[in-house]
Amino acid sequence: MNGVHDMGGMHGMGPIQPEPHEPVFHHRWEARAFALVRAMGAFGRWNIDASRHQRELIPGPEYLRMTYYERWLAGLAALLLRHGFVSREELAAGKSVMACEALAPQMPATPALRAADVPAFIARGSPAARASNAPARFEQGQRVRARNLNPVGHTRLPRYVRGKCGIIDRVHGVFVFPDTNAHFQGECPQHVYSVLFEAQELWGEGFASGDAVYVDLWESYLDAA
């Protein structure tokens, strides 16, 4: 979707403000929000693409008003609701209204992530590469054009490269495809490429010649050019 989250190339977002000696979390609630998202993600009822898309669905004006972890909280609440972990009433009340089972018969009643399992959970991560014998359609050095796709659903093809020509810089391998995975329509793994776009191709004459932006793009985002 062409949401405000897709902000590469925009002006007017204010100055960059590095903070010396910045703490990992600025407020305790941020730490809890971060951990809640991870702990509930451990149930495996959704995936990282669905989770990102849920945050993108926050309406533009609200998205920009919120801080990073406010978006995480909003996205988590929406996912919990959608997947039957909590009811709207419970979210409003901040406490259990009825047994979880009553809402969704398959619902677990024990945490997916125990304290003892946290180190292994972090160490394991959630690899998105998939074994595949599919041949790569493009090879290093090949000229490609990013397709002009404007789906209403999730995509990782940013607006600023659509329609632009680039060069395959490296072939990363085969990865889960977010555009389907975010909507629970399957992993549909595809090759991912790092594509080099010259700054002048992206932004026009007058930009520094030689400067470039490298963007990781799935095969179906690209046409030979």
Place this chain on the structure above:
Amino acid sequence: MNGVHDMGGMHGMGPIQPEPHEPVFHHRWEARAFALVRAMGAFGRWNIDASRHQRELIPGPEYLRMTYYERWLAGLAALLLRHGFVSREELAAGKSVMACEALAPQMPATPALRAADVPAFIARGSPAARASNAPARFEQGQRVRARNLNPVGHTRLPRYVRGKCGIIDRVHGVFVFPDTNAHFQGECPQHVYSVLFEAQELWGEGFASGDAVYVDLWESYLDAA
């Protein structure tokens, strides 16, 4: 500038909510803000392009949070300050801190617009067409490509047509050029064209064939294609 104001083609801005029997103004302050902008504009110290650009300079998150007339108020306050009509202290206090002359020697002390002159002021408007013998570079039916320009300053070339091909639908005549006029760098009049862009050219396959968007573009925004 690539600000959030340039929102053609975005998703996620919420539903459209027509309001039956909508009043012209929803609050008295909106009416006063509207009229203040017009009355102060009558001094001719700035132009409509500068006025639009001033509103575009509202940082993205604030721009989207504000209502239409809040943006007008914010833009007006910034213009008044910038052109020496009021001081920062006066804006903060909401009352005169020192004589206007002390701030800017050339400053007028009488209103530019009197009640009796309002009908003529509205009837006259502020035509942007300029007499010119310059030949039009493009003619009806000609294929053009919108240039990929990404200036940090004001422009009326929306992002969604940049790099896209279209057909000259009509030649409107010669008009003041906003990209210079907004920055008080002269009117630099140019031909303006209505350019027909096919929906599929703008948004890709899958969009309704035959549907089109017509965009009014200045000559220097276009290349022959």
Place this chain on the structure above:
Amino acid sequence: MPSDPALRAQALESLLVEKGLVDPEALDALVDAYEHRIGPHNGARVVARAWKDPAYKTRLLADATAAIAELGFGGLQGEHMVAVENTPTVHNLVVCTLCSCYPYPLLGLPPVWYKSEAYRSRAVIDPRGVLREFGLELPAETQVRVWDSTAELRYLVLPEQPEGTRDLSEEQLAALVTRDAMVGAGRVSLPSAGEGG
């Protein structure tokens, strides 16, 4: 400046009046003009005339600014007009994606929906979806033309005249024409059909 826009507007007005830069009666006159004098009834007169008078319609489509001036309309934010005609095969819709440009002399000040981010963003990428939200389902074979008011041209949609209204007077026809129809966000229908405006 206070955070409440009402207080902010009031503070700004009293400051500018105090400094002798603004005549509060000029503000009253401006507000009065757009609340009581200038509005969609102007545009409706142009549309009704075009429906009744084929020669006028020809002039309107060829040079809208001049044809509209014949009825005494023009000026602020209508200095340069273009009229586009809806037909059984073409539907026109007007938007201003970059701000909210609108033909004041014919339609008055724009409604909130026209100025909304939702409309400004979606009209050019999903005009059929937008029209659906206005209750207008267009057949696939109808061509949709969206006019993005990026320059100082202002657009008036000349709606299709509803069936069975040939015998109505120009005044009666004008009473049927809604603001939304002149933006392209609606059709003109007979009173019985009922359409907001």
Place this chain on the structure above:
Amino acid sequence: MPSDPALRAQALESLLVEKGLVDPEALDALVDAYEHRIGPHNGARVVARAWKDPAYKTRLLADATAAIAELGFGGLQGEHMVAVENTPTVHNLVVCTLCSCYPYPLLGLPPVWYKSEAYRSRAVIDPRGVLREFGLELPAETQVRVWDSTAELRYLVLPEQPEGTRDLSEEQLAALVTRDAMVGAGRVSLPSAGEGG
């Protein structure tokens, strides 16, 4: 849900704990891991090793995931790593325009500036201006390469080793390496030069 995010987070946590879905000690452990165990000191070890050991550097640039795993790092949000090398003629800068992807195992959680709209929007269109705001003025002949983390690859910038540090130990070198330098928003300098991050 309450409008204050702190109350909202608390309400959500107590609801999920009450429903038996969340172990609060698991939350404590997650927070503790990123507050005390996982951070830029990890990435600094990788950089220092690459500076000291040319064979390691070759492996890091060829297969960063494997080379980083040699030092025991990897996992969540660092499953697939790429290392890009700064040289006197090339400067690399990492961003995630679409959200805020960041190599957790090497750098910990991203700082606010990295997640800011300002950085996400401008890094790809005005990287030199962005770097200037970080106090880094790049000569025109230096090529700027911006890496937009749009997929599940995570990027580590291998900064240039500062002059006069050949004799330092790997541990001493690691102490010089800043987070900003590993994102490409800074250079590594000697302590006397002083650099935040």
